[in-house]
Amino acid sequence: MAQDKKRDVYLVIGGNGFLGRHIVQQLQERGDIVSAFDIVERYNDVTFYAGDITDQNSVASALRKSGATCVIHTASPLPGSKDVTIFHRVNVKGTEAVIAACVECSIRKLVFTSSAGVIFNGEDIINADERQPFPEVPMDAYNETKSQAETLVLEANGKGGLLTVALRPAGIFGPLDRQAISSFAKVFLDGKTHFQIGDNTNLFDWTYVGNVAHAHLLAADKLETPAPAPALSTLSELPVSTDD
Ligand code: NAD
Numbered sequence: 001m002a003q004d005k006k007r008d009v010y011l012v013i014g015g016n017g018f019l020g021r022h023i024v025q026q027l028q029e030r031g032d033i034v035s036a037f038d039i040v041e042r043y044n045d046v047t048f049y050a051g052d053i054t055d056q057n058s059v060a061s062a063l064r065k066s067g068a069t070c071v072i073h074t075a076s077p078l079p080g081s082k083d084v085t086i087f088h089r090v091n092v093k094g095t096e097a098v099i100a101a102c103v104e105c106s107i108r109k110l111v112f113t114s115s116a117g118v119i120f121n122g123e124d125i126i127n128a129d130e131r132q133p134f135p136e137v138p139m140d141a142y143n144e145t146k147s148q149a150e151t152l153v154l155e156a157n158g159k160g161g162l163l164t165v166a167l168r169p170a171g172i173f174g175p176l177d178r179q180a181i182s183s184f185a186k187v188f189l190d191g192k193t194h195f196q197i198g199d200n201t202n203l204f205d206w207t208y209v210g211n212v213a214h215a216h217l218l219a220a221d222k223l224e225t226p227a228p229a230p231a232l233s234t235l236s237e238l239p240v241s242t243d244d
Contacts, residue, residue: 008109008220010034011068013053013098014075016042018176019113019169022213023072030217035066038075053094059101070109070220073098073153078179079117079142091145095152103160109223110153110162111216116170116205118147124202130168163223167215174209 010027014020015036024046027034035047037059047066051058053075063071075094077086095112102110119128120143121135138144150166157164173180187193 006069007032008070009067010070010072010220011037011049011063011066013037013059013071013073014113015046016040016048017074018178019172019209019212019216020072020074021176022174022209023074023216026210026213026217033067035062035068037062053098054089056097056101056104059098060104063101063105063107068105069107070111070223071098071102071107072111072113072216072220074113074216076113076146077142079140080179081142084141087141087145091142091149092152095149099152099156099159099162102162103156106160107162109220110156110164111220111223112150112153112164112166113216114150114153114166114168115143115146116168117143118150118168163225165219165223167212167219169207169212169215170205171207172209172212173206177209 010032012020012024012027012034015024015034016038020036020038021043024034024036024043028046035049036043037049037051037053039050039052041048041050049058049062049065051062053059053073062068073095075090077090081087099110101107117139118134119125119132120139121137122139125132134147138147150168153164153166156162171180
């Protein structure tokens with residue numbers, strides 16, 4: 001059976017945020033059909049659905065109206081949010097609602113933006129990959145709920161034919177950033193630049209937002225049902241090498 005090469009139609013959840021906006025723009029630039037779903041409206045050059053991910057009906061309605069086949073879910077409260085209950089509500093319950101809406105609407109693909117922070121416990125981490133376990137004691141409510149959301153997304157793989165993947169970016173920088181540079185500037189403006197933590201040799205991963213957005217497009221593109229293995233009858237027709 002030939003693999004379905006039909007182009008996806010995208011709904012970017014959190015599509016008016018820093019990373020989400022870059023994903024929307026890259027999809028537009030390559031000629032894909034894309035809509036944005038968010039609690040805030042910021043742009044008028046993309047079909048926009050206003051809604052909160054904790055409301056499954058609202059997500060399902062946007063999925064139906066947009067004709068989406070692929071959901072890219074980037075929505076999350078910012079790590080510094082003062083009301084810690086918001087992390088569980090949006091990251092865990094909201095992601096649960098997104099998954100349920102995807103299954104309800106027979107969505108093919110769900111790409112989730114997790115965070116490198118899900119494996120951080122305050123100790124140095126060198127050359128970690130996806131096999132690194134979550135720490136027993138998570139850093140904070142943001143990272144704990146991002147790891148719970150990631151687990152929910154990965155466990156939903158195969159549910160009703162849904163294919164899922166999660167990406168874990170580290171720090172993201174670039175145009176439209178509302179978090180990193182303003183935090184650095186605040187440290188400077190508050191006169192806190194004479195404090196040093198560690199011996200000044202620590203490293204931290206940063207990735208340009210355009211590259212993180214591109215990774216999401218690649219993840220969506222590669223998220224296909226594996227081609228079935230060739231039938232035995234086909235194998236027997238393959239040319240047999242006569243070389244010793
Ligand atoms: P952002 O705040 O700019 O974007 C998030 C978007 O989600 C916002 O537009 C916000 O309005 C929307 N949103 C929040 N709650 C919502 C809800 N309940 N329903 C619908 N929309 C909602 O943040 P960002 O920096 O673009 O982060 C995007 C994703 O990347 C997040 O999942 C974050 O955890 C992850 N991440 C970010 C960084 C970073 O350095 N910025 C690093 C690692 C992971």
